[in-house]
């Protein structure tokens with residue numbers, strides 16, 4: 453049994469030298485994506501993975517840097533891969549808005565029978581805060597976290613011991629009490645706004661207030677193009693690199 457996470461992109465929404473933050477979980481021959489932003493299909497192309505080699509996509513929230521590549525993935529599966537559908541794992545709150553507010557504009561095609569998310573994806577609605585088995589040795593749990601106050605947004609626990617923040621405001625309570633103390637996560641992937649005030653993302657300055665034993669578990673992602681200016685200034689945390697593969701215990 454094996455578990456690897458490869459970052460398909462590590463950039464912030466507006467980064468131009470890094471792809472949108474997205475992760476590929478490789479677990480026992482399965483390829484699961486966490487988010488699929490506008491630049492994710494290009495990143496998959498770089499590592500020679502085709503859409504029909506992706507077994508499922510988990511969605512954290514509906515900003516374009518997290519879902520903007522779904523239309524391309526679905527159309528390529530439909531028109532280049534013999535109508536294969538990939539699994540789409542999301543909560544009801546996300547399913548309700550992903551089609552109506554984001555995908556419908558480009559994908560609604562009633563003449564050919566395409567009316568809904570289910571016409572393009574094998575939609576698997578999962579409950580918040582309930583771990584779901586999505587492959588041998590792989591469970592995902594979506595927990596609601598605060599990003600934009602009016603929009604549903606989720607962080608993930610992978611096999612209970614790996615935390616993937618997606619986009620989230622800094623929360624000492626979440627990181628110290630839930631992620632570190634209660635779940636004892638050995639690995640944390642956290643978004644990181646390098647400068648300015650963190651209205652909707654965790655800032656580097658906020659993350660630097662965490663105790664050393666938590667910082668040591670943190671890989672920083674979702675960073676801006678000037679990331680290299682901050683190398684050596686991240687305390688006990690480190691930047692995860694684009695396309696870097698991290699081997700993890702299950």
Ligand SMILES: O=c1ccn([C@@H]2O[C@@H]3COP(=O)(O)O[C@H]3[C@H]2O)c(=O)[nH]1
Nearest residue numbers: 464465466515516517600619651652
């Ligand atoms: O209330 C808002 C909404 C959006 N934004 C910007 O748009 C980006 C959308 O993707 P993101 O969530 O990775 O990052 C966001 C920010 O850069 C913002 O600063 N404040």
Ligand SMILES: [Zn+2]
Nearest residue numbers: 465515517619
């Ligand atoms: Zn984002």
Ligand SMILES: [Zn+2]
Nearest residue numbers: 513515599619
């Ligand atoms: Zn966002």
